[in-house]
Amino acid sequence: MSMRLFFKLATLGFALAILFFSLQPAGDFSGPVHADKVQHFLAYGTLTAFAAMGWPRQRLILIVLVATIFGIGVEIAQGLGGQGRTPSVLDAMANGTGAGIAALMMAYIRKLRVMRSA
Numbered sequence: 001m002s003m004r005l006f007f008k009l010a011t012l013g014f015a016l017a018i019l020f021f022s023l024q025p026a027g028d029f030s031g032p033v034h035a036d037k038v039q040h041f042l043a044y045g046t047l048t049a050f051a052a053m054g055w056p057r058q059r060l061i062l063i064v065l066v067a068t069i070f071g072i073g074v075e076i077a078q079g080l081g082g083q084g085r086t087p088s089v090l091d092a093m094a095n096g097t098g099a100g101i102a103a104l105m106m107a108y109i110r111k112l113r114v115m116r117s118a
Contacts, residue, residue, distance in 0.1 A: 007054035012048050015070065022074045024083035037094040044071055045098035052106040060103040064096070071095030 044067050051063045075092045078085035 002055055004056065007050050009054075011047065011050040011054050014043075014050055018047065018070075019074060019077075021074055022078060023081055023083060023085070038091060040071075040091050040094035040100075041098035043077065044068075044095040045102035048099040048102035049106060052103065056110070060107055064099045064103045067099040068092075068096040071099070 047070075048063055048067045051067065052058070052060060055063070072092050072095075075087040075095075077090075079087035
C-alpha cells in the first residue's frame, strides 16, 4: 500500500471517528476549562495533516476549507441530534484554527522537501 493511499484511508477513517464521537450523547466532562477546545484543535489539525499527506498536490487552503466546513457541519449536526449536544461557535473556531495551524506546518514541511530535492 502506498503512503498516499494509507493517508487517504487515514483521513477518511479519522473523519468518520470525529463524526461518530461528536454525535455521541453528551457526558459529564470535568476536565480543565476549555480542554475540549484543545481536543477540537488537535482533532482537526490531525485530520488536516492526514489529508495534506494523502493529497500532497492539493492546495492546503482547500484542505483547510474542507476540514473547517466539515467541522461546522458536525457542530450543526450536534444541535439537530437530540443527544444532549449543542452546537458551539467556539468549537467550530477551534476546529478551523487546528486545521489552519496544521496546514501552516504542512506548508513548511512541503517547502523543506522541495528545498532538499533541489
